[in-house]
Amino acid sequence: MPPLTAVIALCIPFVVLWSVRARRWAANLNGPPSQSFLLGNLLQLVAPETGRDWLLNASNKYGGVIKIKGLLNRPSLLVSDPLALHHILVKEPTVFEEWQAFTITNSLLFGDGLVATIGEQHRRQRKMLNPLFSLQHLRSLAPSFLSIAKELEQLLALRVGDDPQEIDITGASVSVLMPAAPFLPLLVRLGPARLRRRVVEMIPFRLIQKLKNIVDILAAQMEVIFREKQSLLKGGQSDKHDIMAVLLKANQNSSKSECMSDKELLGQMATLVFAATDTTSGAIARLLHLLSQHPEVQARLFEEMTSDERELNYETLASLPYLDAVIRETLRVYPTVPMMFRQTTADASLPLLHPIRGVDGHDITSVHVPKGTDVFINILGSNHLRLTWGQDASEWNPERWLAPLPETVTKNRSIAGVYSHMMTFLAGKRACIGFNFAQIEMKVVIYTLLRSFEFSLVPGKEIGWNMGLLMTPVLRGSDSIHSHMPLLVRKRK
Numbered sequence: 445m446p447p448l449t450a451v452i453a454l455c456i457p458f459v460v461l462w463s464v465r466a467r468r469w470a471a472n473l474n475g476p477p478s479q480s481f482l483l484g485n486l487l488q489l490v491a492p493e494t495g496r497d498w499l500l501n502a503s504n505k506y507g508g509v510i511k512i513k514g515l516l517n518r519p520s521l522l523v524s525d526p527l528a529l530h531h532i533l534v535k536e537p538t539v540f541e542e543w544q545a546f547t548i549t550n551s552l553l554f555g556d557g558l559v560a561t562i563g564e565q566h567r568r569q570r571k572m573l574n575p576l577f578s579l580q581h582l583r584s585l586a587p588s589f590l591s592i593a594k595e596l597e598q599l600l601a602l603r604v605g606d607d608p609q610e611i612d613i614t615g616a617s618v619s620v621l622m623p624a625a626p627f628l629p630l631l632v633r634l635g636p637a638r639l640r641r642r643v644v645e646m647i648p649f650r651l652i653q654k655l656k657n658i659v660d661i662l663a664a665q666m667e668v669i670f671r672e673k674q675s676l677l678k679g680g681q682s683d684k685h686d687i688m689a690v691l692l693k694a695n696q697n698s699s700k701s702e703c704m705s706d707k708e709l710l711g712q713m714a715t716l717v718f719a720a721t722d723t724t725s726g727a728i729a730r731l732l733h734l735l736s737q738h739p740e741v742q743a744r745l746f747e748e749m750t751s752d753e754r755e756l757n758y759e760t761l762a763s764l765p766y767l768d769a770v771i772r773e774t775l776r777v778y779p780t781v782p783m784m785f786r787q788t789t790a791d792a793s794l795p796l797l798h799p800i801r802g803v804d805g806h807d808i809t810s811v812h813v814p815k816g817t818d819v820f821i822n823i824l825g826s827n828h829l830r831l832t833w834g835q836d837a838s839e840w841n842p843e844r845w846l847a848p849l850p851e852t853v854t855k856n857r858s859i860a861g862v863y864s865h866m867m868t869f870l871a872g873k874r875a876c877i878g879f880n881f882a883q884i885e886m887k888v889v890i891y892t893l894l895r896s897f898e899f900s901l902v903p904g905k906e907i908g909w910n911m912g913l914l915m916t917p918v919l920r921g922s923d924s925i926h927s928h929m930p931l932l933v934r935k936r937k
């Protein structure tokens with residue numbers, strides 16, 4: 445027998461034993477049947493066209509904690525129960541720690557920023573960044589938002605001309621790394637950074653190489669901007685409307701034990717650009733798509749925005765209830781990030797708000813989770829929970845925000861996410877730091893664009909939304925793997 449075959453033959457009993465032992469704890473949990481021994485349900489979960497429905501159907505059929513199968517059919521959990529999520533994100537975030545593959549991917553791409561660190565380093569970074577994202581500080585940034593939105597409007601006006609024009613609203617490529625994520629912990633153990641870089645350079649996928657080039661260009665530009673801002677600060681200049689300049693100043697004034705290294709500061713810059721860009725532009729694209737499908741909502745928004753001529757500032761934006769309702773409902777029904785990941789660092793017990801039925805027919809009110817279990821946070825499923833939002837939970841209905849919310853939503857406020865009772869931006873110490881930023885940005889962009897343009901669907905072109913780390917719009921029936929969202933844009937007279 446050749447040596448490799450002998451080694452494989454010797455390993456088989458251990459793999460089988462490991463797999464059987466790993467399964468026992470979850471024997472009483474229900475969940476969808478596995479599709480393959482090697483990848484379990486993973487391919488169903490990330491299937492571009494059907495992953496979203498699969499995720500929703502799973503939680504509707506099996507309840508708030510579901511057994512799904514991961515690599516080699518190892519049981520993992522898919523969680524949408526509100527109390528269980530509160531436990532994972534707020535009560536025991538160090539036991540339900542950020543998935544290693546996620547932090548490693550982020551550190552390979554963006555350096556040591558918030559999305560790549562855990563524990564004490566994460567706490568220290570978050571403490572420094574939190575004040576930059578407070579409502580009070582963001583309010584002072586409103587003029588910068590407005591001038592950027594104005595530029596966008598002018599660019600669009602140049603492209604549209606007098607006749608309606610078909611315009612592709614998006615473009616992104618970060619989610620291509622998702623299928624490779626489970627293997628990244630192996631990659632970072634491959635020795636020093638230079639060797640890992642060689643490995644990445646040898647991966648024969650055009651998209652990975654394209655992404656590597658984007659990251660390289662981004663990193664080089666960041667470095668230049670970072671050095672510029674540092675020298676401005678040394679010369680006594682700091683722009684209070686510039687988040688990075690404010691961060692550098694805060695860092696300079698903080699104690700030695702709390703301050704960040706240059707590497708960490710650069711990491712924050714890359715992180716913020718990544719975390720802020722594709723997420724919010726995806727949400728804005730989704731909103732424009734919905735408005736194109738619902739001209740009556742678009743017309744009502746236009747009416748609200750133009751009912752009286754006021755200077756556009758933070759206060760004006762805050763006083764538009766229908767715009768607010770449309771944005772909340774879009775972020776609830778179509779969370780840009782449909783799912784997040786955690787892995788347990790110790791044995792744990794997950795309490796449930798809504799008991800689930802076990803395989804043995806009895807109700808389960810808490811689930812034992814052993815150390816090393818992968819936990820998938822079903823953001824989408826949680827936002828669509830009928831027990832919370834009612835039977836029409838999956839319907840996009842902005843009206844629901846103009847009436848009092850059902851008691852099933854308000855009474856569980858203490859265990860809901862950071863934003864509007866939903867999980868779109870998660871909860872706890874790793875919740876999205878930019879959720880207020882995202883809302884203001886969405887309001888400014890929609891306000892500016894809708895007052896000048898009308899958006900509608902392009903006849904004969906169907907837009908679909910593909911599952912990934914972020915939901916991305918694609919043109920159904922086209923071979924392109926890039927995101928596309930063609931809409932007809934018409935200048936208002």
Ligand code: HEM
Pocket residue numbers: 542558559570715716719720721723724727779780781784785868869870873874875876877878879881882
């Ligand atoms: C619609 C837009 C957005 C959505 C749906 C979104 C969603 C999320 C989610 C789900 C997380 C948690 C990730 C995890 O568990 O590790 C997160 C984290 C984060 N987001 Fe956002 N985000 C959005 C916009 C923004 C913006 C505009 C910024 C910055 C200006 C931002 C910065 C961050 C950062 C830095 C983190 C990491 C926080 C930490 O680990 O402490 N996000 N976001």
